[in-house]
Amino acid sequence: MKKPSPAERERALENAEAARRDVVRSMAGYLEDAIKALSVAVENGDLPTIERLAHDLSGEAQQFDAPVVASLAKAARSLIDAPPSSRKLPALKATAGAVKAAYVERLRPESERASELHAQMRCLQLALGVDTQELLNLV
């Protein structure tokens, strides 16, 4: 097989980047479904399902450029890895609830970026116990 030239590589990368953007755009609903499924598993304390979904979601969220969702997946993984006595399920439930509210219930449905910012605000609100509504209105 003939090795591609640098020009072919350049062209291939441009085409692949366009394809990547198309897939991410066309499958935006997939991320919401994944968050919903993980939230249900967290709510039920279903550890095997949390483990499986968190594994998938951690890669997918990064691919969607959604760092808060990736953090949720990471937190879920940490919960699984922690010894049973130190598992903080309520904290994970709060985070899952906040991310789900921002992404799935669509407080502000304009864009992925807006959803991500909302998720960050909701997490901050929960963590600090402060009213971030004014900040949310600015997003």
Place this chain on the structure above:
Amino acid sequence: MSALSEVKVLVVDDSPFMSTLICEMLKAMGVGKVLKAASGLEALQIIQSDQTIDVAFIDWLMRPMNGIELVRGLRLKAKGRLQRLPIIACTAYTDVKRVLALRDSGVNEVLTKPVSPAALYDKLCAVLYQSRLFVVSPNYVGPDRRRRAIAINFEDRRAGKLDQFDIDEMFG
């Protein structure tokens, strides 16, 4: 015609999103044929029935049969071209322990998620055009894990040893 137009790739991932993403990017790069499997078991059936596959991208965590089980099965039990199939493992977890486990299972390359077009292209080209020696030993079957040619000041027994193991004798 693209240099990759004659290449046939199998993408194994149970996440429909990741699977679609990788397949579409590969097609856009000019890869001639892209096949999909949603589990290790389905992948094994495809690989066994179609021995013209050039490269397989395999996710780590799947059911039934995860990526490591599939790779170990191919490396330890298959024969000939099937055993030496270039494999690129895909994972979102990049801690040293997991990467070493993947390397020691006999994968050729590790592709980390999120997957960028450049990483995908370069890993594919690495296994197609810069293949390493394939080692078949009692403790390890897979591409040579040493990527750097380090000068040694003692007898080099590697080249001779590599050919001394006969796969049919060992697993036949």
